[in-house]
Amino acid sequence: xxxxxxxxxxxxxxxxxxxxxxxxxxxxxxxxxxxxxxxxxxxxxxxxxxxxxxxxxxxxxxxxxxxxxxxxxxxxxxxxxxxxxxxxxxxxxxxxxxxxxxxxxxxxxxxxxxxxxxxxxxxxxxxxxxxxxxxxxxxxxxxxxxxxxxxxxxxxxxxxxxxxxxxxxxxxxxxxxxxxxxxxxxxxxxxxxxxxxxxxxxxxxxxxxxxxxxxxxxxxxxxxxxxxxxxxxxxxxxxxxxxxxxxxxxxxxxxxxxxxxxxxxxxxxxxxxxxxxxxxxxxxxxxxxxxxxxxxxxxxxxxxxxxxxxxxxxxxxxxxxxxxxxxxxxxxxxxxxxxxxxxxxxxxxxxxxxx
Numbered sequence: 001x002x003x004x005x006x007x008x009x010x011x012x013x014x015x016x017x018x019x020x021x022x023x024x025x026x027x028x029x030x031x032x033x034x035x036x037x038x039x040x041x042x043x044x045x046x047x048x049x050x051x052x053x054x055x056x057x058x059x060x061x062x063x064x065x066x067x068x069x070x071x072x073x074x075x076x077x078x079x080x081x082x083x084x085x086x087x088x089x090x091x092x093x094x095x096x097x098x099x100x101x102x103x104x105x106x107x108x109x110x111x112x113x114x115x116x117x118x119x120x121x122x123x124x125x126x127x128x129x130x131x132x133x134x135x136x137x138x139x140x141x142x143x144x145x146x147x148x149x150x151x152x153x154x155x156x157x158x159x160x161x162x163x164x165x166x167x168x169x170x171x172x173x174x175x176x177x178x179x180x181x182x183x184x185x186x187x188x189x190x191x192x193x194x195x196x197x198x199x200x201x202x203x204x205x206x207x208x209x210x211x212x213x214x215x216x217x218x219x220x221x222x223x224x225x226x227x228x229x230x231x232x233x234x235x236x237x238x239x240x241x242x243x244x245x246x247x248x249x250x251x252x253x254x255x256x257x258x259x260x261x262x263x264x265x266x267x268x269x270x271x272x273x274x275x276x277x278x279x280x281x282x283x284x285x286x287x288x289x290x291x292x293x294x295x296x297x298x299x300x301x302x303x304x305x306x307x308x309x310x311x312x313x314x315x316x317x318x319x320x321x322x323x324x325x326x327x328x329x330x331x332x333x334x335x336x337x338x339x340x341x342x343x344x345x346x347x348x349x350x351x352x353x354x355x
Contacts, residue, residue: 005250006165008147011242013174015235018137021173022054025092028133029046034058037082039105041066041097043137047140049178053096060085066100069264069271072118072155075104079111079118089113092244093134098190099143099152099271102136106151106167109134118162119155127164135171139178142190142235142272144197144245146172150172152271159265159323174242176234188226188302189272191237192293195222196275197244197287205335207251215247226296254334255285255343258327259351262320267308277306281354285334309355321348 012020021037025036035058042063044050055061064078082090089112091156095105109131111118136146145151150161161167179187198219201211221240225233259282260274269277276293283290297304309317325331325348333338 002132003250006149006168008172010168011170011174012172013239015175015177018052018173018175018178021135021137023095024135024171024173025054025094028091028167030091031054033058033088035086035088036092036094037062037085037090037108039078039093039095039097039101039108040062042049044096044139049096058086060090064097064101064104066097066104068268069154069159070100070103070107070152072153075107075111075118075153078104079108082108082112083140090132093132094137095134096137096139098138098140098186101147102138102143102145102152102169103153105134105136106131106145106169107153107162109164110151110164110166118153119157121164122155122158122160122161124163125165127162127166129166131166133170135173136169137173137175137178138238138241140182140186140190140232141176141179141241142192142194142244144194144241144248146174147242147245148249154265158326159261160326164354172242174238176232176238179234179238184300185302186272188297188300189270189276190280191222191226191240192276193272193294194218194237194241194244195226195296196256196289197248197253198222199279199286200256200334201244201247202250202288203286204254205336206249206333211247211249211251214243215251218243218247221307223292226300227292235318237345252329252333254330256282258324258330258334259348259355261327262324262352263308263355265323266312266316266320269305269308274306277308277355278351280304281351307355309352317352318345320352321345324348324352 095102095110150163259278263274
């Protein structure tokens with residue numbers, strides 16, 4: 001069976017297009033009682049960007065903290081906060097920030113219409129009811145969260161997304177101006193998430209012309225951003241992120257993302273950082289990509305954390321291995337259908353020990 005893939009239905013791109021957000025949301029406000037939740041990274045508290053958010057009198061500006069990776073408990077807490085804020089559900093949820101903030105916005109929009117805890121929906125196609133209309137305004141580029149059908153959450157037992165067609169944003173606002181001032185390390189880590197998406201997709205057994213078309217262009221844009229000096233690098237990386245997300249949508253990521261999930265679950269390492277730590281240990285599987293990644297790291301002047309697993313005991317190591325090896329589609333994309341005979345627990349342990 002071929003996947004009947006759902007795309008983001010509406011996208012606006014261009015420097016300054018954020019100013020059109022109020023106009024974009026207006027069709028959702030069909031009555032005077034309709035209200036919008038703006039799920040916004042709390043790093044923007046009191047900033048010029050916050051003052052530009054098109055708040056109406058009944059709207060809710062919900063600042064969220066993403067110092068830690070998004071957790072199911074936090075999603076449930078935020079969802080309850082939104083539900084009790086007004087007598088009716090919001091007509092729209094808007095996520096403003098990086099990948100973690102956009103994932104929180106997606107998760108809230110889903111849990112407003114699906115009963116129970118978000119832990120019940122960690123997996124593929126478990127969501128039963130359409131989400132509240134939800135839009136993304138990325139202020140970082142690289143994660144592909146603005147276009148993906150998943151919202152990655154860490155639960156009490158696993159790190160796994162709410163993977164569903166209902167997760168896909170209804171609207172994406174791509175304004176490269178909003179990424180100005182991002183710290184160098186953060187810019188690199190999220191950009192490398194995009195780069196690694198492409199390497200894993202293009203080297204995978206799931207590769208097809210749909211994924212290849214998007215992945216090759218995204219990879220080309222990443223190389224322009226991190227190996228060359230372009231005045232419009234922000235525009236290029238924003239489109240690389242979008243295209244990179246599209247590439248894995250009809251294929252899959254691979255070994256790096258599987259292992260990084262283990263790092264994030266146990267050690268709380270942010271996704272982009274975890275991907276870089278894991279990718280640097282995977283020269284055996286992605287030799288050309290890892291070599292180029294190291295050149296990009298040197299040119300950017302960023303050095304990734306080292307020896308993050310050196311003090312872990314057997315129980316902790318086994319927890320990371322359990323999380324990583326639980327992501328079967330990622331390993332099949334990387335190694336083929338008999339991946340379990342190749343990526344044994346001992347092999348996974350040896351890779352983690354290199355990190």
